[in-house]
Amino acid sequence: MKRFSLLALLALLLITSCGSEPESTPEATVTPLPPPLDITYCDINPSDLCLEGFGLDIDERLLILFKADDRLFANIYILADGPDGEMLFECQQSENFLENIYCLGDEFLEGESIKLNIHAKSNDRLIALGVFNVQYSNLPIRDVVFEADVTPTPSVLPAIAVESATPTLAPSYENPSYPNPAYPNPTPTP
Amino acid sequence: LIWQALSDGFSIVSEKWPLVLAAVVVMGLGCSLSFFLAWSETKEKTISWKSMGGLFFFFLLSVILRLAFLTETFVPPYFDSVEHYRITSELVTALESSTLLETLPSLTPSYYHLGFHFLASLLSFGLRVNPIDVILVLGQVALAAIPIPVFFLIQRETKNTVAAFFGTLLAGFGWYMPGFAVNWGKYPALAGLMSFELVLSIAYFSSLKESKRRRFLLSGLLILGILVSTLSHTRTLIVIVISFASWAFAGKLRNLPNGFRYLSLGLLLAGILSLGIYIQQDSLLNLALDPYLDEGIWITLAVVVLSLFAFVKFPRSTYFNLLFLVSVFIALLIPTGNLLPGFKNQTLLDRPFVEMLLYLPLSMLGGLGLAGLLQFFHEIITFFEKIQRPIRILVTIVFFAVVSLVLVKDYNFYASDCCKFMKYDDTIALDWLAANLPPDAYILIPATQMNVLPSGPSESPVGTDAGIWIPALTGRRTTFAQFETDFRSPDSLEQFCQQGIDYVYVGSTDQSFALGQLLEKGDWYERVLSLPNAQLFKLTGCS
Numbered sequence: 103m104k105r106f107s108l109l110a111l112l113a114l115l116l117i118t119s120c121g122s123e124p125e126s127t128p129e130a131t132v133t134p135l136p137p138p139l140d141i142t143y144c145d146i147n148p149s150d151l152c153l154e155g156f157g158l159d160i161d162e163r164l165l166i167l168f169k170a171d172d173r174l175f176a177n178i179y180i181l182a183d184g185p186d187g188e189m190l191f192e193c194q195q196s197e198n199f200l201e202n203i204y205c206l207g208d209e210f211l212e213g214e215s216i217k218l219n220i221h222a223k224s225n226d227r228l229i230a231l232g233v234f235n236v237q238y239s240n241l242p243i244r245d246v247v248f249e250a251d252v253t254p255t256p257s258v259l260p261a262i263a264v265e266s267a268t269p270t271l272a273p274s275y276e277n278p279s280y281p282n283p284a285y286p287n288p289t290p291t292p
Numbered sequence: 293l294i295w296q297a298l299s300d301g302f303s304i305v306s307e308k309w310p311l312v313l314a315a316v317v318v319m320g321l322g323c324s325l326s327f328f329l330a331w332s333e334t335k336e337k338t339i340s341w342k343s344m345g346g347l348f349f350f351f352l353l354s355v356i357l358r359l360a361f362l363t364e365t366f367v368p369p370y371f372d373s374v375e376h377y378r379i380t381s382e383l384v385t386a387l388e389s390s391t392l393l394e395t396l397p398s399l400t401p402s403y404y405h406l407g408f409h410f411l412a413s414l415l416s417f418g419l420r421v422n423p424i425d426v427i428l429v430l431g432q433v434a435l436a437a438i439p440i441p442v443f444f445l446i447q448r449e450t451k452n453t454v455a456a457f458f459g460t461l462l463a464g465f466g467w468y469m470p471g472f473a474v475n476w477g478k479y480p481a482l483a484g485l486m487s488f489e490l491v492l493s494i495a496y497f498s499s500l501k502e503s504k505r506r507r508f509l510l511s512g513l514l515i516l517g518i519l520v521s522t523l524s525h526t527r528t529l530i531v532i533v534i535s536f537a538s539w540a541f542a543g544k545l546r547n548l549p550n551g552f553r554y555l556s557l558g559l560l561l562a563g564i565l566s567l568g569i570y571i572q573q574d575s576l577l578n579l580a581l582d583p584y585l586d587e588g589i590w591i592t593l594a595v596v597v598l599s600l601f602a603f604v605k606f607p608r609s610t611y612f613n614l615l616f617l618v619s620v621f622i623a624l625l626i627p628t629g630n631l632l633p634g635f636k637n638q639t640l641l642d643r644p645f646v647e648m649l650l651y652l653p654l655s656m657l658g659g660l661g662l663a664g665l666l667q668f669f670h671e672i673i674t675f676f677e678k679i680q681r682p683i684r685i686l687v688t689i690v691f692f693a694v695v696s697l698v699l700v701k702d703y704n705f706y707a708s709d710c711c712k713f714m715k716y717d718d719t720i721a722l723d724w725l726a727a728n729l730p731p732d733a734y735i736l737i738p739a740t741q742m743n744v745l746p747s748g749p750s751e752s753p754v755g756t757d758a759g760i761w762i763p764a765l766t767g768r769r770t771t772f773a774q775f776e777t778d779f780r781s782p783d784s785l786e787q788f789c790q791q792g793i794d795y796v797y798v799g800s801t802d803q804s805f806a807l808g809q810l811l812e813k814g815d816w817y818e819r820v821l822s823l824p825n826a827q828l829f830k831l832t833g834c835s
Contacts, residue, residue, distance in 0.1 A: 154824075155717075155823070155824045156824075157717075157822055157823035157824070158821075158822045159724065159728070159820065159821050159822070160819075160830075165720070167716070167717070167720055167823070169716065196719045196723045197723055197726065197765075198422065198424065198719070198722075198723075199366050199719040202366075202719045204720045204723070204724075238822065
């Protein structure tokens with residue numbers, strides 16, 4: 103009986119202590135906000151949010167490409183400081199690949215410096231920033247070198263197989279459909 | 293590398309854990325069937341709970357390591373995977389709209405291995421997860437489950453758990469096959485291999501049953517297993533027939549007098565050698581042996597040495613594996629002719645499938661051989677009881693160390709660049725394309741002819757970069773052109789204009805269209821989207 107009374111007293115104390123929690127002061131509840139994240143290129147530092155690069159489209163819009171491993175960075179917009187002042191870039195997640203994000207805004211000139219102030223859509227807080235030079239010209243240009251004995255053809259498939267009378271590339275076993283590349287394979291992606 | 297793979301695998305598990313858990317349960321059920329068969333087969337339980345715990349740990353570790361493959365992998369690799377995605381998505385839609393029966397006939401123009409797609413669509417439907425993720429995760433977990441039934445087969449045959457673990461390790465990581473096959477998007481074949489191993493287990497354990505009633509029950513299970521296996525991958529039916537015939541014939545050979553037994557062994561080895569040399573001389577078929585003769589030569593040599601001991605101690609199982617090898621090599625060379633409509637120029641087993649399959653007889657021989665070797669030491673040094681145990685432990689450690697060394701040093705758990713079509717920029721390009729191009733846009737994408745058979749390249753073109761995902765992910769129509777197409781040629785332009793091509797997609801694989809040529813002909817092809825590794829051009833040169 104004594105033990106039961108003690109337990110009951112303890113329970114009562116617990117309940118009352120929960121109910122009578124002192125009103126918290128603003129100083130006690132507000133935790134300091136983390137400073138904005140410094141972002142860089144993904145191939146330099148693939149952190150929670152990093153820049154993959156820039157692109158351009160036909161409407162002369164600049165595409166800023168991000169990778170956001172942390173879903174906290176998924177809903178963002180950018181206020182970019184450029185030579186002509188501040189510009190808004192609307193961002194969206196890739197429909198099928200949610201960690202990939204791209205933002206669209208006015209074109210910057212090649213080599214221009216752009217300061218990206220990345221804000222959370224939910225509370226407009228500045229969550230990340232970084233300064234970059236806009237680069238378009240490093241886009242790869244691959245060309246095909248045709249072998250001497252092969253005539254380059256306008257070889258549209260399946261026309262090749264069915265009706266094309268134009269010479270086609272000789273069957274090549276160099277590129278079978280299921281390759282066995284030298285093993286171990288190319289360096290894994292980190 | 294292995295620590296990095298574990299770390300990346302853990303990241304994938306934490307990110308997609310409900311799906312990983314579901315896939316582990318599904319594949320774990322298959323493995324449990326093997327366990328149940330082995331467990332219920334004998335009254336004296338030769339498999340301890342400690343071994344089971346070890347096997348379970350091995351499976352989970354394999355799952356985590358295999359999931360590292362999904363790092364930076366946006367979609368299942370290579371060209372087959374688009375079809376897997378399409379079929380799975382359509383099945384999910386059919387499940388959602390309760391129109392499965394109406395959908396089935398229209399899923400594929402000719403028969404396709406639907407077992408894996410059914411499983412993937414059920415998971416996708418049940419968990420409400422994108423089929424892309426389901427295919428990726430389920431494929432890796434299936435790969436991790438493939439070595440498990442091998443453990444029970446070797447354990448029952450040899451009563452040696454250490455040797456069974458050795459065979460399991462070989463089946464999982466001894467060679468880069470079957471693991472590398474996920475780079476080719478060979479998901480149905482991997483599911484087929486798993487099902488085939490289960491069929492093999494059922495058949496093997498039912499052959500050991502004495503009770504007619506239990507045999508009858510297992511026969512029913514066997515028929516069901518064969519159906520499931522064939523549904524997973526049609527070619528497993530051929531492999532099942534080969535296995536049954538090999539087992540029956542191995543039984544006959546074992547009972548021959550000693551002289552004939554050695555003669556038959558010699559004939560079998562000569563057959564394997566001559567067929568191997570023949571295959572090795574074909575510039576295309578020789579790839580089938582690459583994983584076992586090239587980088588995997590040391591493991592293969594170890595298995596060859598161990599096979600001698602396997603033959604002495606477990607003659608029937610050794611005959612079975614040798615006959616299986618010979619038959620698989622022969623099936624690789626036998627053309628189907630006109631037996632199967634729509635499959636002319638094929639052989640009974642194709643090169644990639646044989647390449648994936650050879651790990652099985654080799655790892656079985658390895659496990660049987662180690663058990664045989666340990667028994668051999670047990671018998672030969674009975675006079676020196678004190679050193680017998682240390683020697684057996686040493687031998688075991690040496691063989692495990694060889695495989696583990698290869699595994700730690702060389703094994704690659706990540707996706708190979710050979711077959712990764714979809715890169716980061718492609719994902720963005722496809723999104724942009726979906727948002728900005730008219731719904732009826734007609735897009736040119738690169739292709740090449742499939743080249744698997746010695747008879748020459750197939751007439752069917754297959755995509756060679758991320759362009760092949762355009763119809764599935766954006767709904768826009770595409771058509772193929774040879775990836776070496778010369779875009780500077782007026783003939784090419786004329787042909788494209790006649791075809792009504794609107795756009796040209798340039799991805800970033802070695803077999804994407806030549807970007808330089810398109811840029812050179814800016815008056816014919818106007819660049820409408822330019823990303824570092826993906827481009828889209830509008831055809832503007834048609835008059």
